[in-house]
Each structure stands twice: as structure tokens, then as C-alpha cells.
Amino acid sequence: MLWTEKYRPKSIDDVIGNNKEKKEIQQWLDQWKKGNPQKPLLLVGSAGIGKTTLAHLIAEQFDESIELNASDKRSQDEIMKTVGESSSSMPLFSQFYKCIILDEVDGIHGTNDRGGVKAINEVIKKSKHPLILIANDFYSKRLTTIKTKCQVIKMKKIRSPSINKLFKKIAEEEGVKADPEVLKELSKKAGGDLRSALNSFQAISDENKTLEKEDIENISSKDDRSTIINAVTVVMKSKTPSNVKKALITEEDPNLIMEYIAENVPREYKKKKEIQKAYENLAKADLYLGRAQQSRNYGYWKYATDYMGVGVANSKDETYRKFTKITSPTVFSKMRKNKGKKNLRDKIAEKMSEKMHISNAVAISMFPYLKIMFENDELAWEISDFLEFNDEEIKLFRKKKIPKNVIRKMEKQKNQIRESKKEKYREKISEKIIKETGELAKNEVEDIESVIETQKEITKIEKKTQQNYKKEEDKFKIKNPKKTVENKKETKEKLVEDSKKDDKNKNEKSKQTSLFSF
Amino acid sequence: MSGPLVEKYRPQTLDDIVGQKSIIKRLQKYVGEKSMPNLMFTGPAGVGKTTTAIALVKTILGDYWRQNFLELNASDARGIETVRNNIKNFCRLKPVNAPFRIIFLDEVDNMTKDAQHALRREMEMYTKTASFILSCNYSSKIIDPIQSRCAIFRFAPINGESMIKRLKYICKHQKIKYEDEGLENIVYFAEGDMRKAINILQSCASEGEKVTEESVYEVVSKARPQDVNLMITSALSGDFMKARDLLKETMIIQGTSGEDMITQIYTDVSKRVYDGKMNSDIYIELIDAIADCDFRIREGANPRIQLEALLTKFL
Numbered sequence: 001m002l003w004t005e006k007y008r009p010k011s012i013d014d015v016i017g018n019n020k021e022k023k024e025i026q027q028w029l030d031q032w033k034k035g036n037p038q039k040p041l042l043l044v045g046s047a048g049i050g051k052t053t054l055a056h057l058i059a060e061q062f063d064e065s066i067e068l069n070a071s072d073k074r075s076q077d078e079i080m081k082t083v084g085e086s087s088s089s090m091p092l093f094s095q096f097y098k099c100i101i102l103d104e105v106d107g108i109h110g111t112n113d114r115g116g117v118k119a120i121n122e123v124i125k126k127s128k129h130p131l132i133l134i135a136n137d138f139y140s141k142r143l144t145t146i147k148t149k150c151q152v153i154k155m156k157k158i159r160s161p162s163i164n165k166l167f168k169k170i171a172e173e174e175g176v177k178a179d180p181e182v183l184k185e186l187s188k189k190a191g192g193d194l195r196s197a198l199n200s201f202q203a204i205s206d207e208n209k210t211l212e213k214e215d216i217e218n219i220s221s222k223d224d225r226s227t228i229i230n231a232v233t234v235v236m237k238s239k240t241p242s243n244v245k246k247a248l249i250t251e252e253d254p255n256l257i258m259e260y261i262a263e264n265v266p267r268e269y270k271k272k273k274e275i276q277k278a279y280e281n282l283a284k285a286d287l288y289l290g291r292a293q294q295s296r297n298y299g300y301w302k303y304a305t306d307y308m309g310v311g312v313a314n315s316k317d318e319t320y321r322k323f324t325k326i327t328s329p330t331v332f333s334k335m336r337k338n339k340g341k342k343n344l345r346d347k348i349a350e351k352m353s354e355k356m357h358i359s360n361a362v363a364i365s366m367f368p369y370l371k372i373m374f375e376n377d378e379l380a381w382e383i384s385d386f387l388e389f390n391d392e393e394i395k396l397f398r399k400k401k402i403p404k405n406v407i408r409k410m411e412k413q414k415n416q417i418r419e420s421k422k423e424k425y426r427e428k429i430s431e432k433i434i435k436e437t438g439e440l441a442k443n444e445v446e447d448i449e450s451v452i453e454t455q456k457e458i459t460k461i462e463k464k465t466q467q468n469y470k471k472e473e474d475k476f477k478i479k480n481p482k483k484t485v486e487n488k489k490e491t492k493e494k495l496v497e498d499s500k501k502d503d504k505n506k507n508e509k510s511k512q513t514s515l516f517s518f
Numbered sequence: 519m520s521g522p523l524v525e526k527y528r529p530q531t532l533d534d535i536v537g538q539k540s541i542i543k544r545l546q547k548y549v550g551e552k553s554m555p556n557l558m559f560t561g562p563a564g565v566g567k568t569t570t571a572i573a574l575v576k577t578i579l580g581d582y583w584r585q586n587f588l589e590l591n592a593s594d595a596r597g598i599e600t601v602r603n604n605i606k607n608f609c610r611l612k613p614v615n616a617p618f619r620i621i622f623l624d625e626v627d628n629m630t631k632d633a634q635h636a637l638r639r640e641m642e643m644y645t646k647t648a649s650f651i652l653s654c655n656y657s658s659k660i661i662d663p664i665q666s667r668c669a670i671f672r673f674a675p676i677n678g679e680s681m682i683k684r685l686k687y688i689c690k691h692q693k694i695k696y697e698d699e700g701l702e703n704i705v706y707f708a709e710g711d712m713r714k715a716i717n718i719l720q721s722c723a724s725e726g727e728k729v730t731e732e733s734v735y736e737v738v739s740k741a742r743p744q745d746v747n748l749m750i751t752s753a754l755s756g757d758f759m760k761a762r763d764l765l766k767e768t769m770i771i772q773g774t775s776g777e778d779m780i781t782q783i784y785t786d787v788s789k790r791v792y793d794g795k796m797n798s799d800i801y802i803e804l805i806d807a808i809a810d811c812d813f814r815i816r817e818g819a820n821p822r823i824q825l826e827a828l829l830t831k832f833l
Contacts, residue, residue: 255820262823266758275758276830283814283827290819331766331822338771345773356525357568359591359625362713364773368741372721373522379724386521 003202004195007170012057015050016166016194017158024153025054029061032130035095040124040131042105042147044138045155048195052103054155055132059099062130069103076115079123087127098129105133106140117142124149157192160184166194167201171211178211185213228252229326231309232260236268236326237319241310248309254301258285258308259329265312268324274316281311348393355387367397374398377406385414523720524713527688532573535566536684536712537676544671545570549577552617556641556650558626558665560657561673564711567653570673571622574651582615591624601636609644619648626652627659638663675710678702684712685719692723700729707738745772746782750790753832761829769822776821780812783828807831 009015012022031038041058043051059065066083068074083100090096100123108116124131124146133150135143164187171178190197205211227250234247248257265278285307292300345364352363374380374397381402384394394402529535532542532549548554554574559567572589579586588608590596605621613619626634641650641664652668654660685701688694700722708715721737722729745768753761768774774782787804790796811828815821 258823262826266762272756272758272830272833276833279827279830283811283819283824286823286827287814287817287819290814290817294818331770334766334770341771342773353591356522357572357589357591357624359628361775362563366713366717369717369721369737372737372740373724376724376726379720383521386525 002199003170003174004198007166007198008053009050009057012054015054015057016162017049018155021153021155022054024151025058028151029058032097033061037128038130039149039151040127040133042133042135042143042150042152043155044135044143044152046136046157046192048193048197049155049158050194051134051155055101055103055134058130058132059101062097062099064097065099065101067101067103069101074108074113074116074119076119078113079116079119084119084123084126087123087129087131090128099132100127100129101132101134103134104136105146106135106137106142108142117145121145121149158190158194159192160187160190163187163190163194163197167197170198170201171205174205174209176205176209176211178205179213182211182213228257228260231257232264232326233324235261235309235313236264236324238313239316239319241314244309244313245306248305254285254304254308255289256329258282258289258304259331260326261308261312263327263329263331264324267327268320269316270320271317277315278312281307281315285311344393344396348387348389348396351387351389351393371397377402378410381407381410385410522717523688523692524716527684527691527716528569529566529573530576532570532577535570535573537680538566538570538673541570541671541673545574549574552578554578554649556668557652558657558660558668558670559651559653559673560655560670562655562675562710564708564713564715565673565676566712567673568622568624571651571653575620575622579616579620585614586616586619588619588621589624590622596623596629596633598630598633598636601633601640605637605640609640609648611647613647618646620651621648622651622653624653625655626664627654627656631661634661634664638667641667676712677710678705681705681708681710681712681715685715688716688719689729694719694723694729695727696729697731699731700734703731703734704729707734746779746786749829750783750786750832753829756833758830758833761832762826765825765829766822769825776815776825777812779821779825780808780815783825784808804831 012026015022025041028038028041043055045051056065056067059067066086068079068082072078072082083102086098087100102120102123105120108120120133133146137143138147138152138154164184167178167183167187168180170176171183186201187197190200231247231250231252235244238244238247250257262279262282265282266275269275269278285304288300288304288307292298292304346360349360349363352358352366353360356363358366370383373383374394380394380398383389384402391401532546535542557571559571561567575587576583588605590600590604608619608621611619623629623637629637638661650668652660652664657665657670657672682701682705685704686696689696689701701719704715704718704722707718718734718737718741719729721741722733725733727733745764749761749764749768752764765779769776769779784805787796787801787808791798791801807828811824814824
């Protein structure tokens with residue numbers, strides 16, 4: 001039987017560590033028992049410190065319990081189906097509480113558990129029953145909406161003396177002869193994770209009922225951060241290939257290890273030749289990591305590890321006798337810090353690409369020129385008006401804001417230009433309307449039979465008038481070419497008037513047709 | 519009232535396009551026939567590929583060009599999804615008041631091979647309703663099946679004469695004072711790239727003074743990325759940490775891509791040789807390293823690590 005099961009605490013008091021938090025939970029529980037509904041409980045903390053155990057112990061205090069954890073599908077429908085209905089309903093006459101446990105809330109999957117977070121929020125809102133949520137990462141994105149509605153209890157890692165105490169007790173009960181020092185070491189290696197400590201304790205004492213120092217050397221300590229720094233330290237300090245190779249056997253992503261080594265090479269190595277050689281090896285390591293990723297053939301990783309490990313370690317002439325603090329890669333912090341700036345830049349590039357038919361890359365290549373252009377207040381306004389930049393975006397190109405009087409002046413100018421453009425457009429439109437309505441009138445006229453005859457006459461007259469005003473035109477051309485247009489109209493109208501008959505339609509018609517004829 | 523001059527003086531009709539005479543002549547035939555095959559415009563940046571495409575579209579499609587025209591440039595999402603959905607849906611519809619519809623894909627060489635393959639089928643499936651205009655910098659990056667479906671037009675860098683003519687035209691309309699030497703200098707720095715030329719011109723003019731040889735030089739040196747120069751200088755002087763910090767700065771903060779960094783480093787180093795500040799032994803050694811680095815980055819290595827390694831060679 002697994003010890004983690006066998007020695008699982010039977011009551012809340014049995015739970016090791018987190019005494020303050022336990023008290024808080026007890027209070028919460030007491031209030032429920034008195035019939036005062038409380039906010040849901042949100043237990044957060046790293047793995048193996050007893051969150052789930054605690055939740056189950058609490059649940060035992062109520063009449064009934066339901067649990068939903070990562071092994072269940074937790075989409076919106078699923079959650080509403082299993083806990084949604086029952087959470088909001090209550091027996092009429094008795095006090096009957098059903099404890100609902102939602103384990104691993106931060107592990108709700110984005111696509112497979114669609115709407116899961118929304119459903120949990122819903123359950124929290126409606127629930128009349130005690131609700132316990134459990135999560136590992138307090139800062140998980142999925143918890144942002146949830147944690148405001150809950151009583152948050154942050155559970156701490158279990159301190160090694162407490163673990164040690166438990167181990168002594170277990171060793172006695174199981175009849176394991178263990179060196180006290182070894183037990184101490186073992187509880188330290190756990191890094192606050194009781195479950196993993198207990199598992200490894202059982203694993204090594206199952207074979208023989210004695211526990212010695214050599215036994216725990218096989219157990220790698222769980223805390224990953226120390227191992228990566230360990231590995232890098234060995235690469236920096238050692239020249240023995242076997243040690244380096246051993247140190248690099250970790251569960252870490254080789255890309256991360258490479259970043260760490262690269263960051264620390266010039267901090268540790270001082271000779272140019274050494275740095276060059278080390279980087280040559282790193283570049284090769286990187287090449288194989290890239291190839292591994294592209295071809296999905298992760299067998300290449302071993303060469304990469306050798307290049308970045310033994311290769312880099314071997315690049316130094318001899319070990320530097322000095323204390324080295326391993327620095328974590330600055331790239332990540334830089335990336336985080338500059339995310340906002342990068343977003344701003346991309347937003348600007350996007351605006352430009354839309355207006356100017358260019359790609360983001362080309363837009364960014366234009367930035368230096370824009371910076372120069374933006375030194376001029378008016379031009380700065382014009383360009384940002386054209387590209388619809390806001391104040392924040394303008395700031396990327398110039399430190400000072402565009403002066404207000406310049407803005408006012410430019411806006412006035414813009415309005416003027418706009419007005420004149422409108423005016424021109426109106427003229428154009430009205431011309432068009434005159435044309436179209438004229439054609440319409442023409443059609444109407446054609447419909448009337450009686451007009452046909454008169455029309456014939458009109459055409460005759462028109463021919464005459466045309467001939468006449470051609471003559472007139474010739475005369476005017478010689479005299480004053482600019483006036484011809486005006487005079488043309490006049491003469492035309494005169495002629496039309498001359499040929500005027502009683503029919504009104506006719507008159508209109510003739511005017512229009514004559515208008516078209518030139 | 520103009521905003522960027524590059525936009526204001528973008529030629530609107532085929533006749534206005536600078537340089538590229540023979541290409542325009544051939545394109546005008548399509549306008550007359552009211553039909554055109556799929557076209558591919560290839561050539562360096564700023565020689566008028568996009569401009570020609572848009573002008574052509576406007577003349578062929580007439581007043582309703584906006585309704586019958588789809589433009590996708592490199593910053594739009596152009597994965598297989600887009601090709602399968604957006605482009606397909608666009609092609610399927612009947613043209614409105616126009617002989618056919620036109621899809622303009624800018625910088626096709628930046629599309630993935632998969633997306634290009636998805637495109638090739640569409641190019642021949644909808645020949646009745648739609649025509650494609652593709653533009654790219656390097657036609658070699660386009661898969662063969664697409665190239666064979668297109669009439670390929672190669673745009674040459676714009677020659678100095680036509681460039682100066684255009685710049686003078688802009689100066690006249692914008693009331694910019696200039697000296698001939700100034701414009702010649704712009705042409706020299708623009709290297710056949712009209713967009714760059716106009717940007718330099720507007721930058722010079724923004725200070726409100728005459729465009730002279732000196733003012734052009736000042737603008738160009740101001741606009742040139744300084745960090746790379748400084749980075750190489752500090753690496754050459756042995757300060758690797760500083761050089762590395764500058765590298766991270768430019769790559770992360772300014773977001774310069776690895777390939778661009780390589781180009782800039784190469785330009786800077788070769789300029790040093792031009793100016794006699796570096797002897798040829800060192801130069802050829804560095805070129806060896808740069809070329810190798812370039813190759814590795816294109817092969818899919820992490821550009822930052824490779825560039826850091828490259829910097830150690832400068833020490």
C-alpha cells in the first residue's frame with residue numbers, strides 16, 4: 001500500500017504544517033455549520049502540500065460531496081451538468097449541505113474545456129452550498145476572475161523539520177532502521193513537497209529495511225531551479241568531461257540551459273580565445289537544437305548537449321579561481337519589459353501598412369525618417385493626422401507633444417480644404433443632376449406624339465441656330481476668345497427665343513438640346 | 519496638407535509611373551483587351567510594384583475597383599486558412615460592374631510553401647472570375663507551379679535620370695527649394711528605391727531649408743541604424759559584454775530580425791573596408807563568419823545565439 005494513502009491525515013488537525021491557514025479554514029467550516037453561508041474557499045499552493053487532502057477532510061464534515069478534477073472533462077456544459085444544478089438547489093425544510101470540490105482549477109484547458117472558467121464563475125454566483133476550489137498557480141490567468149470572489153488561502157510549502165518529524169514516526173511504525181541524518185537529508189531534498197518525499201522514502205526503504213546515506217544519492221532533489229544553476233556552474237568550473245556530462249542530465253529544456261550557459265560565458269571566461277571557442281560550441285549546439293525542432297528528430301539533442309556542455313567547459317584553458325554567481329538570462333526579463341513598446345511599434349506599423357500598402361517590416365524601416373520628419377511640428381501633425389496616430393503613438397517619434405496652437409492652426413486649414421473640396425463636389429453633383437433631369441425631360445417629350453412634329457421643326461431650327469452661332473463664334477474667336485462661351489449661350493438663347501412657339505415643352509426642349517449640342 | 523509624400527505622390531495611373539516604361543507598355547495592352555493573365559511582379563523594394571498593381575487595377579476595373587479588388591500584404595495573416603477561406607470566398611463571387619475581380623498579394627515570398635501550394639489551385643480554378651497579381655522581391659522563393667501560372671514582370675531599380683525628374687516634379691509642387699547636387703545625392707543613397715528617395719527628400723525638407731548635398735548626408739546618417747555600428751565598434755575594441763547588450767537591445771527592443779541584423783552587420787563591415795579602416799585579412803575572415811552565420815540563421819537556428827557567436831569573432 002502506498003504510504004501516501006496509508007498515512008493520509010484522518011482529520012484536519014492531523015495535517016502537517018500551515019497551522020495559521022488551518023485555523024482560517026476551521027473558522028470557515030464553523031460558520032457553515034452554524035448555517036451562515038460563506039464565500040467559496042480557494043486553496044492555492046504548490047504540489048504535494050496537502051490541498052486536496054485538506055479539501056477532502058473538509059468535505060467529510062458536510063452531508064455529501066462532489067468532486068471534479070482534471071481527469072474529468074470540464075467544459076461549460078459538463079460543469080453545469082454535474083455541479084451546476086445541484087449547487088443552486090436546496091431541500092426545503094432541512095439544512096443539508098453538499099460540499100463541491102473543484103480541483104486543479106488553473107488546469108482548465110483552453111480549448112477542450114471551453115467555457116469552463118465561465119461556468120465556474122456561474123456556479124460561484126449561484127451556489128448555496130460550500131464550494132472549495134483548488135489551484136497551484138495563484139497568478140494563473142484562469143484565476144483572475146475567480147479569485148476576487150473567493151476567500152483565498154495561500155498554503156505554504158511544508159518545512160523540512162515538520163517532514164522530518166513525520167518521517168521519524170513512519171520509520172518507527174514501518175520498522176525501517178534509518179540514520180537520523182539521512183532522514184533529515186531526505187526531508188530537505190523534498191523541497192516542501194510532502195507527497196514526493198514520502199514516495200521516495202517508500203521507494204528506497206521498500207527494498208531493504210535500512211536506510212543509509214548512499215541510498216538517497218540516487219534520488220534527485222525535486223527543485224528544478226537549483227539543478228539548472230548547478231549544471232551551469234559545473235560547466236563553468238569543471239574541465240572533467242564525465243562531471244560535465246553528468247551535470248547536464250536534467251529534465252530541463254536544453255534551450256533554456258543553453259541560454260543560461262551563453263549568458264554566463266563572458267561573465268566567467270576572460271580570455272578572448274576562450275569566449276570565441278565557447279561561443280563556437282554554443283552556436284553549434286544551437287544549430288542542432290534548431291535541427292531537432294525542425295525535423296522533430298530529438299535525437300539531435302544529445303549532440304547539442306555535448307557541444308554546450310563538454311564543448312564550452314573545454315574551451316577554457318584552466319578553471320578560474322573565483323566565486324561565480326550564475327546569472328539568469330537577461331533576455332527574458334528584457335522581453336517582458338519591452339512587451340509594451342513592441343506592441344506599440346507593431347500597432348503603428350499596422351496602421352501604416354493599411355494606409356500605405358506596405359508590410360509591417362517596410363513600415364518599421366521607415367521609422368527613422370519619420371523621426372526626422374516629426375521634428376517639424378506642422379509636418380508631425382499632418383503625418384499623424386494622415387495615419388491616424390494617437391498621442392501615445394506620436395510619442396514614439398517625438399518627445400514633446402505637438403504644440404496646441406499648431407494643432408489648432410492645422411485643423412483650421414484642414415477644415416478649409418475640406419470645405420472647398422465639398423464645394424467642388426457639390427458643383428459636380430449639381431451639374432450631373434441637371435444633365436440627368438434634362439435627359440428625363442427629353443424622354444417625356446418624346447412620349448407625346450403631338451410634339452414629334454414640333455420637334456422636327458425644332459431640329460430644323462437648331463441646325464439653323466448652330467450654323468448661325470458657328471458664324472457668331474468665329475466672329476467672337478477673333479475678337480475675344482474668352483468671352484465666346486458666355487456669348488455662345490446668349491446668342492443661342494436668343495435664337496431659341498426667336499424660334500419660340502406657343503408650346504412650353506418645345507421651348508424647354510430646344511433649350512436643352514441646344515445645350516447639348518456644343 | 520499631405521501627410522507622407524510617398525503616399526501623396528504615389529502615381530495613380532499607369533502613365534505616371536516612373537521608370538519601368540517597357541513594363542507599362544505591355545500592361546497597357548491588357549487594359550485595351552479588358553482581360554489579363556495572372557501577373558507576377560518581381561523586383562527590389564521601392565521600384566513601383568505595388569503602385570503599378572494598384573494603378574493597373576484602377577484602370578481595368580474602373581469606378582468599381584474597390585468592390586472587385588482584394589489586397590493582402592505581408593502583415594495580413596496569409597496562412598493556408600486565409601488562402602482557403604478569404605481568397606476563395608472572394609474569387610467565388612461574380613464581379614460587380616467589372617470584367618473580373620483582382621486579388622493582389624504583396625510580398626508572396628514571405629508566404630509559407632504550404633500556403634503557396636494552397637494558392638496554386640485557386641489560381642487556375644477561378645480564371646473566369648478572378649485574376650491574381652503577385653508581387654515579390656525574389657522570384658526564386660516562389661514555388662515553380664505558381665511561377666508557371668503567371669506572366670512574370672521584372673522591375674528594375676529606378677534609374678537616376680527618371681528618379682531626379684520625379685523628385686524635381688515633387689519639389690516643384692511642394693515648393694521645396696533644392697540644389698541639383700542635393701537631389702543627386704539623394705539618388706545616390708536611394709539605390710534605385712523610390713520610396714527611400716522620397717522619404718529622404720521629405721526628411722530634408724522638413725527642416726525647412728534647402729535640400730543640399732550636406733543636408734541629405736545629414737539625414738541619411740541620422741536615419742542609419744547607429745546601434746549596429748556602435749555594436750561592431752565595441753566588439754572590435756574587445757568589449758564583448760557591451761556589444762552583446764547592444765545586440766540584445768536592437769533585437770529585442772527594436773525587433774530587428776536576425777536576417778536584417780546580418781545585412782546591417784555586413785553593410786557596416788564592408789563600409790569599414792571601403793573607408794580603409796579594416797585590413798583585408800581580417801575582413802575576409804569576418805565575411806567567412808558572417809556568411810556562415812547567415813546560412814545557419816536561415817536554416818532555422820536561434821538568430822540571437824548565432825549573432826552573439828558571430829560577435830565573438832570580432833574580438
